Amino acid sequence: MNLKEFSELLGLSPTTVSRALGGYPEVKEDTRRRVHEAALQHGYRPNRRAAALATGRAMAIGHVIPISLNHEMVNPVFADFIAGAGEIYAAAGYDMTMSVVPDGEELRVHRQMALTGSVDGVIVHAPRENDPRIPMLQEFGIPFVVHGRVPDTELTYNFVDVDNARAFRRATDLLLDLGHRRIALVNGLQHMDFARRRRQGYLAALDARGAPITSDLQVSAEMSERMGFLAAQRMLALPAPPTAFLVSSLIMAIGVRRAIHDAGLEMGRDISVVTHDDMLGYLANGDEVPLFTATRSSVRAAGRRCAEILLGRIPNPDAPPDQEVWESELVLGASTGPAP
Amino acid sequence: MNLKEFSELLGLSPTTVSRALGGYPEVKEDTRRRVHEAALQHGYRPNRRAAALATGRAMAIGHVIPISLNHEMVNPVFADFIAGAGEIYAAAGYDMTMSVVPDGEELRVHRQMALTGSVDGVIVHAPRENDPRIPMLQEFGIPFVVHGRVPDTELTYNFVDVDNARAFRRATDLLLDLGHRRIALVNGLQHMDFARRRRQGYLAALDARGAPITSDLQVSAEMSERMGFLAAQRMLALPAPPTAFLVSSLIMAIGVRRAIHDAGLEMGRDISVVTHDDMLGYLANGDEVPLFTATRSSVRAAGRRCAEILLGRIPNPDAPPDQEVWESELVLGASTGPAP
DNA sequence: CGGCGCAGCCAAAGCGGTTTGGCTGTCCGC
């Protein structure tokens, strides 16, 4: 059933029906009600594609989520981010179009989204050093929000980011305060901006206290349980093993915990662990007492906020950029204690 | 830049340009090359919305992913399923439109997708008992594929499912063979079809061997680490604690493992664990030797297959239904041993 | 040499909405 048929059914013109449904004031309240009822009864809904074409707005937001080539893995934080953003889109009547693309092909897909007008805006996930997507999107003039930041570029775009450097500096300071000196960093892949910043915070804290900095105690890897396990296992076998781990994600931290157990040690007594916690739904960090001492920031809330900002930009794209750097909480859990 | 402008630029008619780009044979090879080059150079790409309207095909597939009301959690298997499906869509030039909706609102969203013609087909996630989505989609005549099945309905639709009953029956048999009698089931929510079937398999195996069946040893909960932990913790404190756990997801199993450790027991020696493993990218089940003995089936492969089937139905929707029930592997890991 | 077939291009009619710019009729004020 299309608008023409439906309006004939009602004995009205397409114009009036469209306006009645669209909530415009030019139709009598009586007529509007009649139209609404008939729409419900006959199951008429305006065709989205046609409406998109006519209005020039697609009522859709694009997400391009990268999937790592090596291990074919998609970062589990996306699910929660998407859930957050999805809430906002649903409330505003927007769709979310998603592409899952291999690392490195994001540029092409973003370009296509911009060029074909299939979306009104995009979210940039997982920004990297010198990320080419940002200048490209700016050139195309399509609204976008970055989840994270890019180093060494002019910050003329919208973004929501956690203060990763500060979070990991504070976490490192905590471990130093507890007397730890050999503190290991189990980080995400180094070309990711968040990993770089976390490492900066870690190094800055060690440096400020004159604690030793070794490459032995720094690992960058994909954020899987397995990589956390392997990294910790290797480090625990060193002649001078670390007494504390600083880990970039809860899922890696679970791997680290496993390595600690396997080595016959006890987490929180023999070895301390601080992790970043994205507050994923299916991976709560304990109950009242957090399992892990953690720097904590909800990735789902970030998803919500990115979506809000993006939708806000669509009507007026030339407003000054919205930029938010979130402080993460540092919560004390059962995984840290004084250095042995 | 639109088709009209672009074709004027080339001194050709819109028709010819459209055909050249579309790969139709009515244009000279020479002209086609010229058009392609110009398109690349001027960054022209046909507007997807307009193309969708003209062809009647949206070139998009809808996914509606439910998010549990209680704990606001989105099942982590979706990320991997989506990644698999996304591969197929990308190769076929399809988009994926996703809605994240609270439990129970899926019906409304599916209806809207069907009615507004914003997608050419949909994937039904997480089917439940008497799921109203299936008859509704059938009535609307929009192609769809169910990831899973629904009990007690005529199986006249397309689906890809794991043989959950058989997988858990085999797993239970394994534990019984090892001498275990008090075997606990830590399952997903009971209204989910897969959870129901797994329970059936578990009960059938116990029943066949005359092993005791107690409600004390059966839990249905959301599949988070926390719920796995709490369930196992509670059961281990029973007067007659289980000697083995059968768990519905690796993430829950990690919680179970934690509870076992906390109780001062060792997994694989004091307590056995068998889990279902969806083979999520970031949660590999160990290396050469699996960490957990597991029934194993790749949810990502299921995503790929569902997408393939769905795309195949779009050209001929009236073909007999594609139905696949996958056998899952039973892999032996370090988490099982003879009953103490 | 006339006619037919075909390669190669084009004009125009959709697809299903939204929106601009009327048009009618009623009501009110002077």
Added chain:
DNA sequence: GCGGACAGCCAAACCGCTTTGGCTGCGCCG
């Protein structure tokens, strides 16, 4: 009694593409 304002409806022009159904001109055959 007349003019203007306004409520309420409608016709028609888009939006940007695809696709049907020509049209032209050339080559080939009888």
